[in-house]
Amino acid sequence: xxxxxxxxxxxxxxxxxxxxxxxxxxxxxxxxxxxxxxxxxxxxxxxxxxxxxxxxxxxxxxxxxxxxxxxxxxxxxxxxxxxxxxxxxxxxxxxxxxxxxxxxxxxxxxxxxxxxxxxxxxxxxxxxxxxxxxxxxxxxxxxxxxxxxxxxxxxxxxxxxxxxxxxxxxxxxxxxxxxxxxxxxxxxxxxxxxxxxxxxxxxxxxxxxxxxxxxxxxxxxxxxxxxxxxxxxxxxxxxxxxxxxxxxxxxxxxxxxxxxxxxxxxxxxxxxxxxxxxxxxxxxxxxxxxxxxxxxxxxxxxxxxxxxxxxxxxxxxxxxxxxxxxxxxxxxxxxxxxxxxx
Amino acid sequence: xxxxxxxxxxxxxxxxxxxxxxxxxxxxxxxxxxxxxxxxxxxxxxxxxxxxxxxxxxxxxxxxxxxxxxxxxxxxxxxxxxxxxxxxxxxxxxxxxxxxxxxxxxxxxxxxxxxxxxxxxxxxxxxxxxxxxxxxxxxxxxxxxxxxxxxxxxxxxxxxxxxxxxxxxxxxxxxxxxxxxxxxxxxxxxxxxxxxxxxxxxxxxxxxxxxxxxxxxxxxxxxxxxxxxxxxxxxxxxxxxxxxxxxxxxxxxxxxxxxxxxxx
Amino acid sequence: xxxxxxxxxxxxxxxxxxxxxxxxxxxxxxxxxxxxxxxxxxxxxxxxxxxxxxxxxxxxxxxxxxxxxxxxxxxxxxxxxxxxxxxxxxxxxxxxxxxxxxxxxxxxxxxxxxxxxxxxxxxxxxxxxxxxxxxxxxxxxxxxxxxxxxxxxxxxxxxxxxxxxxxxxxxxxxxxxxxxxxxxxxxxxxxxxxxxxxxxxxxxxxxxxxxxxxxxxxxxxxxxxxxxxxxxxxxxxxxxxxxxxxxxxxxxxxxxxxxxx
Numbered sequence: 131x132x133x134x135x136x137x138x139x140x141x142x143x144x145x146x147x148x149x150x151x152x153x154x155x156x157x158x159x160x161x162x163x164x165x166x167x168x169x170x171x172x173x174x175x176x177x178x179x180x181x182x183x184x185x186x187x188x189x190x191x192x193x194x195x196x197x198x199x200x201x202x203x204x205x206x207x208x209x210x211x212x213x214x215x216x217x218x219x220x221x222x223x224x225x226x227x228x229x230x231x232x233x234x235x236x237x238x239x240x241x242x243x244x245x246x247x248x249x250x251x252x253x254x255x256x257x258x259x260x261x262x263x264x265x266x267x268x269x270x271x272x273x274x275x276x277x278x279x280x281x282x283x284x285x286x287x288x289x290x291x292x293x294x295x296x297x298x299x300x301x302x303x304x305x306x307x308x309x310x311x312x313x314x315x316x317x318x319x320x321x322x323x324x325x326x327x328x329x330x331x332x333x334x335x336x337x338x339x340x341x342x343x344x345x346x347x348x349x350x351x352x353x354x355x356x357x358x359x360x361x362x363x364x365x366x367x368x369x370x371x372x373x374x375x376x377x378x379x380x381x382x383x384x385x386x387x388x389x390x391x392x393x394x395x396x397x398x399x400x401x402x403x404x405x406x407x408x409x410x411x412x413x414x415x416x417x418x419x420x421x422x423x424x425x426x427x428x429x430x431x432x433x434x435x436x437x438x439x440x441x442x443x444x445x446x447x448x449x450x451x452x453x454x455x456x457x458x459x460x461x462x463x464x465x466x467x468x469x470x471x472x
Numbered sequence: 473x474x475x476x477x478x479x480x481x482x483x484x485x486x487x488x489x490x491x492x493x494x495x496x497x498x499x500x501x502x503x504x505x506x507x508x509x510x511x512x513x514x515x516x517x518x519x520x521x522x523x524x525x526x527x528x529x530x531x532x533x534x535x536x537x538x539x540x541x542x543x544x545x546x547x548x549x550x551x552x553x554x555x556x557x558x559x560x561x562x563x564x565x566x567x568x569x570x571x572x573x574x575x576x577x578x579x580x581x582x583x584x585x586x587x588x589x590x591x592x593x594x595x596x597x598x599x600x601x602x603x604x605x606x607x608x609x610x611x612x613x614x615x616x617x618x619x620x621x622x623x624x625x626x627x628x629x630x631x632x633x634x635x636x637x638x639x640x641x642x643x644x645x646x647x648x649x650x651x652x653x654x655x656x657x658x659x660x661x662x663x664x665x666x667x668x669x670x671x672x673x674x675x676x677x678x679x680x681x682x683x684x685x686x687x688x689x690x691x692x693x694x695x696x697x698x699x700x701x702x703x704x705x706x707x708x709x710x711x712x713x714x715x716x717x718x719x720x721x722x723x724x725x726x727x728x729x730x731x732x733x734x735x736x
Numbered sequence: 737x738x739x740x741x742x743x744x745x746x747x748x749x750x751x752x753x754x755x756x757x758x759x760x761x762x763x764x765x766x767x768x769x770x771x772x773x774x775x776x777x778x779x780x781x782x783x784x785x786x787x788x789x790x791x792x793x794x795x796x797x798x799x800x801x802x803x804x805x806x807x808x809x810x811x812x813x814x815x816x817x818x819x820x821x822x823x824x825x826x827x828x829x830x831x832x833x834x835x836x837x838x839x840x841x842x843x844x845x846x847x848x849x850x851x852x853x854x855x856x857x858x859x860x861x862x863x864x865x866x867x868x869x870x871x872x873x874x875x876x877x878x879x880x881x882x883x884x885x886x887x888x889x890x891x892x893x894x895x896x897x898x899x900x901x902x903x904x905x906x907x908x909x910x911x912x913x914x915x916x917x918x919x920x921x922x923x924x925x926x927x928x929x930x931x932x933x934x935x936x937x938x939x940x941x942x943x944x945x946x947x948x949x950x951x952x953x954x955x956x957x958x959x960x961x962x963x964x965x966x967x968x969x970x971x972x973x974x975x976x977x978x979x980x981x982x983x984x985x986x987x988x989x990x991x992x993x994x995x996x997x
Contacts (some may be wrong), residue, residue, distance in 0.1 A: 160994065220832050222995035236995070243838035255833035260753030272839050300753070337936040493914045501921040508925045511932045516786045526784040602934050650767055652776050663778050668785070 142472040151194035156226035158187040158212050186212040188380035197354040199373035205466055209380040210360045218248050218326050247322040253331035256301045262312040265298040270426045273320040279454040287315040307338035320371045364458045378466050394458045399435045400430045404450035480579035503595045510536040525668040530606035537596045538690050544592045548627045554636040555645040608695040616702050621689040623709040628685035630716035640727035660686035679713045737772035743847050750850030764853040768860050775801050790932045795872045798956035802864030804926050809857025815896050817849035819903040826906045842985050875965045887914050890970040894946045897977035907988035926951035
């Protein structure tokens with residue numbers, strides 16, 4: 131299990147302060163034209179449009195306190211990005227209510243937009259042809275950041291993210307990781323109170339991913355910004371988020387601590403035994419996942435763990451033995467599977 | 473080889489039918505050019521005592537309609553195409569094939585023209601309705617027109633394909649393009665019929681190949697040339713064809729060498 | 737004013753980026769000079785056969801060519817690149833970045849891209865107009881200058897609104913870029929006075945693709961032939977189109993964000 135960065139806020143979660151994000155029974159339904167292939171169907175659709183309702187988000191409710199870092203998990207098409215967009219004001223909800231920092235996002239009030247920021251891993255807002263520093267200038271003008279505040283924010287971000295050598299190069303000459311660092315700095319220049327991160331580490335190498343995770347945790351610690359993160363990388367979630375919200379097919383499947391997620395959705399543990407060789411038949415102890423160079427991995431029902439461990443130690447020449455929680459991916463997959471069947 | 477042409481034909485037509493909107497827009501562009509110049513010359517000849525340089529408004533109309541048709545039959549877009557290929561590396565793939573890449577380009581070009589020729593005829597008819605052209609077709613010149621326009625197409629295609637190879641040496645192909653098109657605008661008779669151009673320009677037109685790519689077939693079909701002149705013209709076309717083939721060979725070989733040296 | 741400050745920043749940033757590519761400036765200048773030379777040469781040939789073209793004297797048509805380059809330069813400098821970028825951003829979702837900024841989205845979208853070297857066209861256009869005015873020998877009094885400026889501004893607003901309406905269609909239709917190609921083909925016809933063209937083409941160039949208002953009308957002002965009625969009409973159309981484009985833009989945004997219409 132990877133080490134978890136301690137994500138505190140300014141002390142503990144502020145008690146008694148209004149929620150940064152408040153969502154009640156949020157819904158989003160798309161009307162999608164439906165048409166079969168072929169010329170005849172094309173003509174038919176001119177006369178009579180057939181439509182289908184796609185329920186992207188079906189009644190989600192949650193609250194985020196200021197300074198929380200929350201991970202949104204869910205398979206593709208589950209409704210995570212749709213929810214994120216509704217909170218950023220990009221989409222109008224079909225029903226339900228959502229407020230961010232006391233504003234209704236869909237109204238897109240200037241006061242609201244000045245306090246939020248959006249970072250999308252798959253898309254850049256940096257201007258491709260000019261150096262990153264110039265894009266920063268543009269944002270300064272747009273967000274009307276006063277000179278002193280801008281200087282402070284700029285210097286700090288450059289220092290935290292090692293941006294000095296990158297600022298003068300045209301963005302198209304930067305590597306993917308360097309670009310992402312500049313994107314994140316660009317998004318944080320105006321010290322937003324709510325940060326929406328949509329797959330920020332996608333496509334980056336491991337070192338850069340860690341770098342960015344550290345930065346986000348750091349930023350959250352310093353400024354108490356509320357962070358909403360969607361990611362497919364478990365490492366992101368494990369490292370940053372104490373609380374996760376699992377969304378599946380538009381519905382909220384789980385909202386709570388990551389460790390609780392694992393406990394709720396997995397029914398087994400993993401036992402790793404060093405035996406010296408793979409000759410012994412281990413099928414009676416549990417499901418054999420793999421055996422390589424004398425190291426056997428067994429999957430065992432939770433309730434059986436203690437008993438099986440005892441038997442292994444008694445029966446076999448065990449060199450070493452460890453009991454592990456299943457990888458979080460298993461919990462997620464299991465959660466989705468269970469969610470699908472419900 | 474025949475199979476290659478047939479396949480390319482089918483591909484081109486399928487692709488073009490997909491982008492029907494682009495075709496319509498292209499058609500509008502093709503028609504607007506001659507229409508604009510024709511309007512200008514009609515105004516000139518109407519005010520200048522009914523004619524300008526020997527052309528009445530009806531003559532101008534006939535000239536520009538035939539010009540539009542001949543242009544349609546001989547034009548290429550290969551300079552943009554080759555520059556795109558070199559820039560995006562697909563030229564390397566073309567070089568790996570055992571067939572010279574020019575063949576698929578010819579097939580693509582002809583297929584497009586087969587598809588769009590009826591459209592141009594419709595456009596010609598519409599312009600004719602508005603401008604009342606006076607045609608003086610004669611049997612022999614109409615028959616002679618066919619080989620003349622075919623030769624014109626070959627000369628123009630080879631010339632522009634060779635010129636397009638500039639993409640091997642420079643990224644500023646658009647500058648080369650522009651200069652070429654400006655010169656051809658004047659010397660192939662698109663700004664004005666050649667006989668209306670200043671003497672010096674006409675002389676230049678005689679030694680350069682542009683006259684034989686568009687202007688000559690147009691004059692032939694309009695009945696402005698005598699039989700000996702027509703024969704001379706076709707001989708000139710054949711001569712230029714030979715020259716272009718030679719030039720193509722040389723430039724192609726040099727280009728491939730340069731391309732290979734620099735790296736795909 | 738706030739908008740001007742923002743525009744200045746965008747232009748400054750656009751220039752800074754391009755300064756590194758000085759060669760582009762020379763190539764743009766070369767291209768513009770060749771285009772100008774072609775237009776003027778064509779003009780020379782035409783006027784060797786007549787003294788008046790549809791009521792326009794040679795120097796007046798030269799002034800028209802100058803306006804053609806001036807207006808064309810302004811369009812290709814800011815309006816066209818920004819609108820093209822807008823259409824792309826609707827398709828690839830980067831419009832979301834504009835929508836989460838605390839500034840009017842239409843303003844941001846309209847000034848987001850500057851092709852700074854097209855300023856060569858603007859400069860050439862002004863030079864040609866200057867030369868033509870000198871040759872025309874007419875005195876440019878305040879009235880004519882005002883008419884010209886008003887006609888240019890009206891034409892600019894009309895062209896901008898036209899482009900915005902087209903670009904906004906991208907919210908509903910996917911393949912809008914094709915239509916933009918038509919603009920270039922039709923703008924080309926602006927090199928000559930629009931009065932020369934057959935009626936249906938004149939109509940198309942006035943009310944479908946606003947070339948007349950961008951080029952011929954201001955040139956008429958320079959020649960001292962602009963009727964007040966036409967100028968008033970241009971102004972009215974400018975205001976009307978501007979309002980209409982703004983309304984359509986708002987409708988487009990509502991559609992994009994799935995608001996109930």
